[in-house]
Amino acid sequence: MAEHTPQSAATHRAYKTTRWAMLRNAVLVRDVYQCQRCGVLLSGRYPADNSPVVNHRVPHKGDAELFHSVDNCEAICKSCHDGDVQSTERIGYSSAIGEDGWPIDGAHPANQW
Numbered sequence: 708m709a710e711h712t713p714q715s716a717a718t719h720r721a722y723k724t725t726r727w728a729m730l731r732n733a734v735l736v737r738d739v740y741q742c743q744r745c746g747v748l749l750s751g752r753y754p755a756d757n758s759p760v761v762n763h764r765v766p767h768k769g770d771a772e773l774f775h776s777v778d779n780c781e782a783i784c785k786s787c788h789d790g791d792v793q794s795t796e797r798i799g800y801s802s803a804i805g806e807d808g809w810p811i812d813g814a815h816p817a818n819q820w
Contacts, residue, residue: 718769730777731761738782744791747784756786 721727740749740759749759762783767773783792800814810817 721774734761734780735759735782742784742787743781744783744787749784758785760785760788762788762792
């Protein structure tokens with residue numbers, strides 16, 4: 708298991724609060740339990756691919772204001788979260804390809820020349 712820094716431990720605790728539960732519910736209701744990435748109905752129970760995840764659009768990295776911003780959150784399915792979203796956070800750009808065959812993310816290395 709990964710070791711928690713004091714900041715990550717505090718963030719982990721923040722996901723267990725009533726404030727987060729209320730924010731999470733508000734986001735799911737606002738987004739009508741539909742994945743904002745692929746459109747699937749968020750009707751599954753964890754660990755199903757269509758189970759609901761409330762994702763931070765901009766990674767909060769411990770910033771409480773970003774963490775609790777309803778405008779920074781979106782309802783997505785576990786499949787999207789565990790795939791492109793986490794990959795993008797890990798490598799720093801999306802690897803999604805547009806209809807023209809080129810990466811759509813301007814930060815992708817192929818778009819840097």
